[in-house]
Amino acid sequence: MENTNHTPKDIPVETVTSEAAVKKDYLIGRSIVISSLILAGAWMYKTPSQGAPALLSEVREAIPKSEQKVLPSEGITLPIVWGDLGLKLVSVGAIDADKFRAVYAERGTFTDEYKNLLIGQDNKELKLTRENAGYLLNLFWALGLASKNQILESGEMANPAYGGAGNFASTAGWTIAAGHPMDHYNRHMFFSMTEKQQKLVDKISRGIYRPCCNNSVHFPDCNHGMAMLGLLELMASEGASEEDIWKTALMVNSYWFPDTYLTIAAYMKNRGVEWENVNPQEMLGINYSSASGFAKIAAQVGERKRNQGQGGCGVDRGQSVPVPTPPKVQTGCGV
Numbered sequence: 001m002e003n004t005n006h007t008p009k010d011i012p013v014e015t016v017t018s019e020a021a022v023k024k025d026y027l028i029g030r031s032i033v034i035s036s037l038i039l040a041g042a043w044m045y046k047t048p049s050q051g052a053p054a055l056l057s058e059v060r061e062a063i064p065k066s067e068q069k070v071l072p073s074e075g076i077t078l079p080i081v082w083g084d085l086g087l088k089l090v091s092v093g094a095i096d097a098d099k100f101r102a103v104y105a106e107r108g109t110f111t112d113e114y115k116n117l118l119i120g121q122d123n124k125e126l127k128l129t130r131e132n133a134g135y136l137l138n139l140f141w142a143l144g145l146a147s148k149n150q151i152l153e154s155g156e157m158a159n160p161a162y163g164g165a166g167n168f169a170s171t172a173g174w175t176i177a178a179g180h181p182m183d184h185y186n187r188h189m190f191f192s193m194t195e196k197q198q199k200l201v202d203k204i205s206r207g208i209y210r211p212c213c214n215n216s217v218h219f220p221d222c223n224h225g226m227a228m229l230g231l232l233e234l235m236a237s238e239g240a241s242e243e244d245i246w247k248t249a250l251m252v253n254s255y256w257f258p259d260t261y262l263t264i265a266a267y268m269k270n271r272g273v274e275w276e277n278v279n280p281q282e283m284l285g286i287n288y289s290s291a292s293g294f295a296k297i298a299a300q301v302g303e304r305k306r307n308q309g310q311g312g313c314g315v316d317r318g319q320s321v322p323v324p325t326p327p328k329v330q331t332g333c334g335v
Helices: 035-040 057-070 083-091 097-105 112-119 133-146 150-155 195-205 224-236 242-256 259-269 280-284 291-299
Strands: 076-084 121-130
Touching: 057 259, 076 083, 076 224, 076 242, 083 112, 083 133, 097 112, 097 133, 112 121, 112 133, 121 133, 121 242, 133 224, 133 242, 150 195, 195 224, 195 242, 224 242, 242 259, 242 280, 259 291
Parallel strands: none
Antiparallel strands: 076 121
16 A cells, blocks of 8 residues: 655654565565544555456355355454453553544444443453454554553664654554553553563564555554554463464454455465465465565455455444455544
């Protein structure tokens, strides 16, 4: 995706990098969000190449059969206990409850489930569904942003070459905090992790990419990256195994980027591999889940009908994500 507006020289621009392990193969790109564009929710999408091959008929026929495997209609149960984390995020101001509620109430989608996750004190099982995927994305976005962690403190987000951590979509775009979002960045202790758990989060975060850019979760410069970081921290702190974390991360990314992973599933099926047999770590890696990696996959099998809103970096407004043709869910890099 590419912003076509000219950027004044005195306005910081978000820098996108790949991980150290692959940096010699990927040049540092530009993708920071200008504050005015963030507030406007402006986001330009590249038009698929006219020379892209047509989707293979056998792959097209296989996609509907794979949808339930990629995006189960009954949802998935995450290996975490949410408890009163929503209330804690509200109590410290990482989430302004009134602003957050208004985002959904204006469309009549602030359900009892959403209320309990936001201000309830005894939430146990947390289920991700097509309907609540965007809402959970926002909760985990706040959790990742506000939780104190070494990755935010000394990782790519803190690199002065990028103009400061406050200039990214994941920080400047979080406009529903109490006060300035940077008042909460890397600030609050909602849970503790052992050294082993921190190393696990560091390792896995470097291996999870997202199709809206070429960055890993270790560089959470957009909402999807920051939300996944929060989820990884929570899973690790509650004792989830590395295998379960990789598996869960793939399922969560699939609900957040449905078109992408339905296409990847079709590609894998065409290679004789059913979705339930894929390696989650491989699927989440740069060759499949990054913007550049997915572009290569799509070029080989042809793109499914893409949803223009998919992959945006704004606060979700509470719409559900039916398949195979999801409606617009994200609206750009801001509220």
